[in-house]
Amino acid sequence: MNPYLDEDLVALGEHTRCFAQGRVAPGFEARDTTRTLDRELMLEMGQMGFIAPELPEAYGEQGLGCLAAGVIHEEIAWADLSLSYINLLASLNGQILAQHAVPAIARPWLERLTQGRALLAIALTEPRGGSDAANLRLRMERVGDQYVLNGEKTSISAADQADAAVVFARTGSVEDGARGVSAILVPMALPGITRNRFNCHGQCAIGRGSIFFENVRVPADHRLGDEGKGFVQVMQGFDFSRVLIGLQVLAVAKASLEETWAYVAEREAFGKPLSAFQGVSHPLAEYETQVEAARLLCLQTLWLKDRGLPHTAETAMCKWWGPKLAYDVVHQCLLSFGRGGYDRGPLEQRLRDVLGFQIGDGTAQIMKTIIARTNAGRDAVPA
Numbered sequence: 001m002n003p004y005l006d007e008d009l010v011a012l013g014e015h016t017r018c019f020a021q022g023r024v025a026p027g028f029e030a031r032d033t034t035r036t037l038d039r040e041l042m043l044e045m046g047q048m049g050f051i052a053p054e055l056p057e058a059y060g061e062q063g064l065g066c067l068a069a070g071v072i073h074e075e076i077a078w079a080d081l082s083l084s085y086i087n088l089l090a091s092l093n094g095q096i097l098a099q100h101a102v103p104a105i106a107r108p109w110l111e112r113l114t115q116g117r118a119l120l121a122i123a124l125t126e127p128r129g130g131s132d133a134a135n136l137r138l139r140m141e142r143v144g145d146q147y148v149l150n151g152e153k154t155s156i157s158a159a160d161q162a163d164a165a166v167v168f169a170r171t172g173s174v175e176d177g178a179r180g181v182s183a184i185l186v187p188m189a190l191p192g193i194t195r196n197r198f199n200c201h202g203q204c205a206i207g208r209g210s211i212f213f214e215n216v217r218v219p220a221d222h223r224l225g226d227e228g229k230g231f232v233q234v235m236q237g238f239d240f241s242r243v244l245i246g247l248q249v250l251a252v253a254k255a256s257l258e259e260t261w262a263y264v265a266e267r268e269a270f271g272k273p274l275s276a277f278q279g280v281s282h283p284l285a286e287y288e289t290q291v292e293a294a295r296l297l298c299l300q301t302l303w304l305k306d307r308g309l310p311h312t313a314e315t316a317m318c319k320w321w322g323p324k325l326a327y328d329v330v331h332q333c334l335l336s337f338g339r340g341g342y343d344r345g346p347l348e349q350r351l352r353d354v355l356g357f358q359i360g361d362g363t364a365q366i367m368k369t370i371i372a373r374t375n376a377g378r379d380a381v382p383a
């Protein structure tokens with residue numbers, strides 16, 4: 001029981017868990033090896049209404065609210081963090097399209113997104129750096145009724161699997177900083193686009209890679225938000241994805257704790273169950289406490305978002321604390337399994353998977369800067 005989830009949300013969680021355990025969990029390790037998302041499964045998730053259920057009814061979507069999205073994210077991530085990127089990318093990009101695309105572009109893409117027929121990437125990071133995100137260089141120049149894009153995005157999740165990407169690019173001069181950045185939806189089938197894939201440590205089913213743009217012509221009506229204001233307007237979407245990431249990684253931590261409690265209660269050493277030794281059970285008890293607290297913070301943040309209340313600092317808290325805590329928890333669980341935990345299997349895969357989120361979508365240092373700015377004021381905390 002917790003105050004943020006009413007009966008309907010609890011039922012939605014149970015319904016999603018049934019699907020996730022039956023359909024998602026069985027392929028968890030195989031997808032890590034084959035390094036591909038299962039597009040059939042994505043279609044099924046769309047048919048079940050599990051992809052971006054918060055998107056507005058005005059676009060013919062479910063309008064269930066952000067807490068509903070969070071509940072679904074947890075259950076899918078419990079079964080496979082990498083696969084739950086389908087949910088994450090759809091919720092982040094769906095919100096951006098719903099708020100900033102013209103209806104003629106938003107409507108068909110949102111339909112494809114929620115039905116599981118399209119995967120959208122978010123392309124912000126460039127080779128010169130990700131933390132100083134506003135200082136980007138990819139060019140986007142207006143020529144008639146088109147924009148022409150030139151440059152490179154790198155470390156983009158689903159780079160080689162996405163059907164389109166929300167791309168941040170420079171329409172103004174470098175001196176303009178964030179004010180010279182615009183955002184645009186770019187279908188990946190356009191001429192002039194090439195992509196590659198990295199050999200990633202974890203999150204292998206979704207993967208990461210670079211996207212190269214060489215004179216890529218995109219219709220001007222694909223721009224998201226106003227020209228030169230894309231960074232400020234569209235970046236607000238990250239306030240949503242960062243809390244969803246918190247819930248995703250904490251679900252992985254909870255799954256690992258659950259399995260570890262069962263294991264240490266069963267396995268014996270020195271004539272007793274491992275759980276009888278406080279050196280084994282107390283670290284797990286401490287992590288159980290912290291995971292519960294961090295999860296409540298994430299749910300509270302979505303509750304604030306659903307009510308239109310400020311939640312930027314809370315989101316940053318979820319994003320730095322959740323991935324660090326989840327990594328520490330899975331690490332402790334792996335150690336509790338002894339040598340077996342180090343073999344290829346769920347725990348070592350989860351450790352690799354959650355680590356990525358200590359970097360992706362903004363590092364802990366950047367999140368703490370956001371929290372400091374919210375409390376001390378922007379001028380008191382320069383970058």
Ligand SMILES: Cc1cc2nc3c(=O)[nH]c(=O)nc-3n(C[C@H](O)[C@H](O)[C@H](O)COP(=O)(O)OP(=O)(O)OC[C@H]3O[C@@H](n4cnc5c(N)ncnc54)[C@H](O)[C@@H]3O)c2cc1C
Pocket residue numbers: 121122123124125128129130131132154155156157158203208356357359360361362363364365366383
């Ligand atoms: C799993 C994963 C998925 C990703 N997915 C995407 C994606 O889909 N789309 C996308 O655009 N990008 C994505 N990224 C890129 C990610 O957002 C960047 O890697 C991240 O923002 C950090 O940028 P950087 O790697 O260039 O590190 P840098 O910016 O070079 O920073 C290096 C180190 O210095 C620290 N640092 C930098 N500036 C400061 C400062 N002012 N104060 C204190 N410390 C500082 C950082 O915290 C970091 O530890 C992904 C990365 C990973 C690992």
